[in-house]
Amino acid sequence: MYEAFYGLQERPFSLTPNPRYVFYSDRYRKALDEVTYGIDRKEGFMLLSGLPGTGKTTLSRDLLEKLDPDRHCSALIFNPFLNGSEMLQSLLTEFGIEYPRHAPKNELLKRLNSYILDQLNLGKTCVAIFDEAQHLSSEFLEQIRVLSNLETADEKLIQIVLVGQPELLQRLKMPGMAQLSQRVSVRSALTHMDSEETRRYIYHRLNVAGAKGSLEFTKPAIELIYKASQGIPRRINAICDQSLLAGFVAQTQKIGVPEVKQAVASLRGDESDPTPQRRQRRMRIAMTIGVVLILVTLVLASLVALHAAGMIVVPGLPPA
Numbered sequence: 001m002y003e004a005f006y007g008l009q010e011r012p013f014s015l016t017p018n019p020r021y022v023f024y025s026d027r028y029r030k031a032l033d034e035v036t037y038g039i040d041r042k043e044g045f046m047l048l049s050g051l052p053g054t055g056k057t058t059l060s061r062d063l064l065e066k067l068d069p070d071r072h073c074s075a076l077i078f079n080p081f082l083n084g085s086e087m088l089q090s091l092l093t094e095f096g097i098e099y100p101r102h103a104p105k106n107e108l109l110k111r112l113n114s115y116i117l118d119q120l121n122l123g124k125t126c127v128a129i130f131d132e133a134q135h136l137s138s139e140f141l142e143q144i145r146v147l148s149n150l151e152t153a154d155e156k157l158i159q160i161v162l163v164g165q166p167e168l169l170q171r172l173k174m175p176g177m178a179q180l181s182q183r184v185s186v187r188s189a190l191t192h193m194d195s196e197e198t199r200r201y202i203y204h205r206l207n208v209a210g211a212k213g214s215l216e217f218t219k220p221a222i223e224l225i226y227k228a229s230q231g232i233p234r235r236i237n238a239i240c241d242q243s244l245l246a247g248f249v250a251q252t253q254k255i256g257v258p259e260v261k262q263a264v265a266s267l268r269g270d271e272s273d274p275t276p277q278r279r280q281r282r283m284r285i286a287m288t289i290g291v292v293l294i295l296v297t298l299v300l301a302s303l304v305a306l307h308a309a310g311m312i313v314v315p316g317l318p319p320a
Contacts, residue, residue, distance in 0.1 A: 002248035003209075012209030013241040015234060017058040019065050021208050023201045023233075031188040032059055035161060036066070038186035039127055044156030045148050045183040047172075048163045050190030053234025056163050059190065060129050063161075067127060073119050074127045080135035084143035088112060091128060113150055116157045126158045133164035134171065141171075145180045192231030198222060201233065202240060217243075217255045224260045239263050 003010060012021075022028075031048060038046040050056050064074050075094030082090060088108040092099050097115050099108055116126050130136065130144070150157040162168065162184075172181040193201060199222045206215060217225070221243070229235035242263030247255045 002244050005248050005251075006215045006244065006253070007210065007212060008206075008215075009210035011241065012205040012211070013237040013244070015237055015241075017061055019058070019062045021205050022058060022062050023197075023204045025193050025197045025201070027189075027191050027193075028055060028059065031190050032063060032066075034186055034188040035059075035063060039067075039072075039125065039159045039161075042125065042155045042159060043185040044151070044159060046159070046161045046186040046188070047168070047184045048161060048188050048190070049166055049169055051192075051232065052165060053232045054190040054192065055233050056190055057131055058233075060131055060161070060163055064127075064129070071123065072125050072127055074129070076129045076131065078131050080130070080132040080140070081137070082140060083137065084139045087140055087143055094128075095126070109146070112147075113157070116150060120152075120157060127161070128158060129161040129163060131163045133162040134166075134168040135164075136162075136171075138176070141177065141180055145183065148180075148183050193233070193236075194231060195223065195226045198226040198229070198231055198236060201236060205237075205240075214253055215255075216253065218257070221256050221260045224257055224264075228260070228264045238267055242266050 002008075024032075035046050035048055048056060048059065060076060064076060067074055073095060075091050077087065077090050077094065079090070085105045085108065088105060089099070092108060092112060092115075095112075095115060097111055099111050103111075119126055128147070136144075144160060144162070147158055148156065148160055171177060172184070199217075202217055202222060202225070203211075217240075225236060225239050225243070229239055239260065240263075243255050243259045246259040246262040246266075247253070250259065252259070
């Protein structure tokens, strides 16, 4: 809607993960290096955690693009709600391996193992990334543990990367998960960005989208975006996207505090759909006002009745 007004080729703050827009913050670069190191060293089992919106899925896609296809075969599994057999089927499909429709689990595992050995003989390493891993069932995780046992005398045959929210770390501490947790050799985490990184992140995405310097976010506006987003990329994207829309409506090339405040209010639903807490507070206030009005009406009615009976005199009313 606003792209033409700002001279942009596309929306710079889309919530869809896009490797072209990757911003290499210090923490992002370190996490990517740690996971890449683990794969290159054939550590076997790696874990990447982070709060929602910190860039885990973006990093996963970025990692896959950076893997040399002449040296790696990769699979990315997005659906965490699979059982053990379905997970093996998904892996085989991702690697391009055919299998009988109703093949039992041991047959699926045999075909996967055979493929991995064939790739090893070709000098290739197989990498499997499991996103949203905090939702994985115990059966799924147990199947991953079995996969991690595939090895030669010298190295692990498949490199497994579990990507998930911090709850995943807690799951691996639960009884019965000790064998799986002990196999994790690389643990990395994505965190929020600081204020300066937030500023560079915003202008990086604007430049990738084709901004030519005419579009500006004021310093106070960026500070407000940082505070409202807590430095989490997905939140920054949502606020900036709505801020640009507000700027378009106001026909301004400079995004300031008013546009950001409007964006934050819109995303929180303050303008049209208040939060449950805000609705409850408004309802309590309305009920209190209603009770007060009823009491005032009753008191006035009682005074008028007493005045009419001659029991009291109310100034301003004619004598009874």
